[in-house]
Amino acid sequence: MARLVQTVSGSGEPPNGAPEKAVRFVYPLVWGFARIFSVVALAVAWEALARSGTFTPFQLPALSAVLERIWSDAVSGDLWINTALTLYRALTAFAICTVGGVIIGMAMSRNAFAYWFFDPIVSVGFPMPKIAFLPVVILWLGVYDLSKITIVVIDAIFPVIAATVIAIQGVERELIWSARNMGATNRELLHQIILPAALPQILTGLQVALPLSLIVAVVAEMLMGGYGLGGAMMTASRFANSTSVFAGIVEIAVVGYALVKAMALIRRRLLIWHQESTYEFA
Amino acid sequence: MKHFFIRYFPLLLLAIAWELIARLELVSTSALPPLSDVIVAGVDMIKDGELVSNGAASMYRAGVGLALAILIGGILGIAMAWWKPVNVLLVPLVEIFYPLPKSALIPVTVIWLGFGDGSKILLIFLGCMLPVTIGAFNGARSSEQVLVWSARSMGASRLRMLWDVVLPSAMPELLNGIRTALALSFILLVSSELIVAQKGFGYLIGSLGANGTYDAMYAVVLTVAFLGFAADRLYLNITKRTLAWRD
Numbered sequence: 001m002a003r004l005v006q007t008v009s010g011s012g013e014p015p016n017g018a019p020e021k022a023v024r025f026v027y028p029l030v031w032g033f034a035r036i037f038s039v040v041a042l043a044v045a046w047e048a049l050a051r052s053g054t055f056t057p058f059q060l061p062a063l064s065a066v067l068e069r070i071w072s073d074a075v076s077g078d079l080w081i082n083t084a085l086t087l088y089r090a091l092t093a094f095a096i097c098t099v100g101g102v103i104i105g106m107a108m109s110r111n112a113f114a115y116w117f118f119d120p121i122v123s124v125g126f127p128m129p130k131i132a133f134l135p136v137v138i139l140w141l142g143v144y145d146l147s148k149i150t151i152v153v154i155d156a157i158f159p160v161i162a163a164t165v166i167a168i169q170g171v172e173r174e175l176i177w178s179a180r181n182m183g184a185t186n187r188e189l190l191h192q193i194i195l196p197a198a199l200p201q202i203l204t205g206l207q208v209a210l211p212l213s214l215i216v217a218v219v220a221e222m223l224m225g226g227y228g229l230g231g232a233m234m235t236a237s238r239f240a241n242s243t244s245v246f247a248g249i250v251e252i253a254v255v256g257y258a259l260v261k262a263m264a265l266i267r268r269r270l271l272i273w274h275q276e277s278t279y280e281f282a
Numbered sequence: 283m284k285h286f287f288i289r290y291f292p293l294l295l296l297a298i299a300w301e302l303i304a305r306l307e308l309v310s311t312s313a314l315p316p317l318s319d320v321i322v323a324g325v326d327m328i329k330d331g332e333l334v335s336n337g338a339a340s341m342y343r344a345g346v347g348l349a350l351a352i353l354i355g356g357i358l359g360i361a362m363a364w365w366k367p368v369n370v371l372l373v374p375l376v377e378i379f380y381p382l383p384k385s386a387l388i389p390v391t392v393i394w395l396g397f398g399d400g401s402k403i404l405l406i407f408l409g410c411m412l413p414v415t416i417g418a419f420n421g422a423r424s425s426e427q428v429l430v431w432s433a434r435s436m437g438a439s440r441l442r443m444l445w446d447v448v449l450p451s452a453m454p455e456l457l458n459g460i461r462t463a464l465a466l467s468f469i470l471l472v473s474s475e476l477i478v479a480q481k482g483f484g485y486l487i488g489s490l491g492a493n494g495t496y497d498a499m500y501a502v503v504l505t506v507a508f509l510g511f512a513a514d515r516l517y518l519n520i521t522k523r524t525l526a527w528r529d
Contacts, residue, residue: 038371039378059394120290127514128507129468132483134476135491136503139313155469215383219473222388230385234477237389245389252386253378260381 061243069247078232083255085228089145090217093152097209101157102202105164106190118161126158131219143224148217155216156209163205167198200274203267210263214256229255315497324501332486333505340471340482343399347406348467352460355411359418359459360452364444376412384409384466388474402474402482409470410463417459421452457521464517468510 043063049055050062057065073079107114108122134151141147171194179193221230229252236244297317303309304316315323327333361368362376387405395401425448433443475484483506490499 034370035374037374039374042375117292120293121296124290124293124511127465127511129465129472129510130507131469131476132472132487132503132506132510134473135487135499139491139496211381211383215385215469218383219385219388219477222385222473222477233386233389237392242393245393249382249386249390253382256381256383257378 058240058242061246065243066246066250069243070250073247073251079251082227082229082232083251085226086214086217086221086230086252087255089148089220089228090152090213093149093156093217094206094210094213096149096153097157097160097213098206100153101160101205101209102164104157105161105202106168108161108165109168122158122161122165126162130155130158131216134220134223138224143226145226148220148224148226151220152213152216156213159208159212160202160205163208164198164202167201167205168194170201171197200271203270207260207263207267210259211256214252214259218252312494312496315500319497320500320504323495323497324505327498327501333502336481336483336486337505337509339399340475340484343402343482344406344467344471347403347471348410348463350403350407351410351463351467352414354407355414355459355463356418356456358411359415359420359456360422360444360448362415362419363422363452364448376415380412380416384470385473388477391474392478397478397480402471402479405474406467406470410467413462413466414456414459417462418452418456421455421459422448424455425451454525457524461514461517461521464513465510468506468513472506 046060047063050057050060050065070079104114104118108118109115131151133154137147137151137154141150175193175197176189179189184192217228218230218233221228222234225231225234229248233245233248233252236242236248300314301317304311304314304319324333358368358372362372363369384405387408391401391405391408395404429447429451430443433447438446471482472484472487475482476488477484479485479488483502487499487502487506490496490502
């Protein structure tokens with residue numbers, strides 16, 4: 001899943017029989033334009049719709065006004081503080097989920113007691129809407145970073161655990177037997193065989209957990225305040241400052257896009273030895 | 283039955299531990315009311331109809347939003363796989379909007395549609411549509427070329443092919459996308475109701491918490507968690523039956 005959605009196959013290729021040299025330059029250009037066309041069209045439609053007076057500026061502020069607001073937030077430094085806070089909360093929790101989820105997942109697939117204990121908790125806890133526990137977390141831990149990070153961990157750790165368990169169960173028996181046969185110790189087996197072989201699926205679990213971390217971090221900030229992109233949006237919405245609310249959406253969208261793309265890049269880098277990455281370049 | 287009991291025994295242990303910790307007052311009872319009190323409070327709320335009426339409001343919002351998302355998202359996804367112009371136009375938009383943390387839309391849906399049902403339905407629709415679209419798209423794209431060719435050579439019309447070949451082969455991935463959407467709909471429902479609402483589960487949790495009636499709050503939290511779990515299990519069962527023709 002390096003790229004989320006792929007275009008219909010062969011779309012970037014020049015059609016057969018066309019004069020090659022000309023086509024080599026023109027075709028990618030046309031194709032590239034087609035790719036950004038709908039994004040540009042959406043932006044233009046937003047601006048036009050907002051200026052046409054169909055909606056009040058409160059319902060739909062113009063895109064230019066929103067971009068101006070983002071710029072002024074950036075100049076005053078608010079944008080960076082809020083983005084850094086949201087990223088700090090979401091990514092700290094994500095790191096905890098990564099380490100904790102993989103460790104619990106490994107324990108479950110290597111230790112019968114751990115499996116017995118965690119299996120029902122994971123199978124019941126995974127599909128639960130854990131965000132409902134947010135007020136409970138507030139009750140226990142207050143409204144500061146600790147409780148925000150905790151609720152994100154509660155929500156995002158389950159996909160990691162589930163993916164790790166499935167991944168390790170799916171490692172080919174022959175690989176493990178061969179390694180054993182060649183005298184690998186348990187530790188070597190884990191580090192050199194099981195973890196690398198399970199890596200693609202574990203990464204898939206992490207790719208589910210990352211956007212989830214951001215969703216929950218934003219909700220937690222909206223409910224508990226304390227700055228951050230979500231907190232800033234909620235404050236703006238309380239003051240009926242809809243330009244800032246829309247600016248918040250654009251900012252959060254950019255952060256989300258960057259994180260998901262970064263994760264896909266990391267995946268491609270980590271799995272460079274794996275056959276899925278050769279598909280990518282072929 | 284016995285197998286079931288052994289498998290879920292750790293959960294029972296957790297429940298007993300909860301009861302004991304609360305009864306022995308290892309933590310304050312306001313932070314963790316005993317499980318038995320929580321159950322009693324839950325039963326009371328069912329009796330006086332508070333839980334049922336708020337639950338009905340929540341389920342209505344989630345149901346309508348999810349149904350719209352499945353319908354429109356599914357159609358969009360299959361259209362993206364089936365007609366190139368649609369693909370060229372929509373793929374960039376899907377790529378941009380898919381990673382958007384959907385909770386960011388909560389204040390905007392409120393600006394557009396106010397505090398009532400409309401804003402929640404819109405939020406759930408927008409949030410749940412893309413996973414369905416992507417599932418339908420990937421599924422429809424992977425329908426075997428041989429099947430498509432055979433159908434065409436046997437004289438099937440384009441629409442007929444869509445219905446008889448593309449849709450069934452898109453089914454597994456589409457159903458998977460809907461499962462993601464189902465989980466997401468609960469998250470969005472509860473968070474939007476916690477933040478702004480006048481009824482619904484999220485509202486109930488928030489207001490009970492603010493009043494300090496924590497045993498009732500815990501009862502609602504557990505109800506929501508259980509409903510999310512039950513919906514997922516029910517959905518899995520239906521899926522298994524729908525896909526029974528595959529093996």
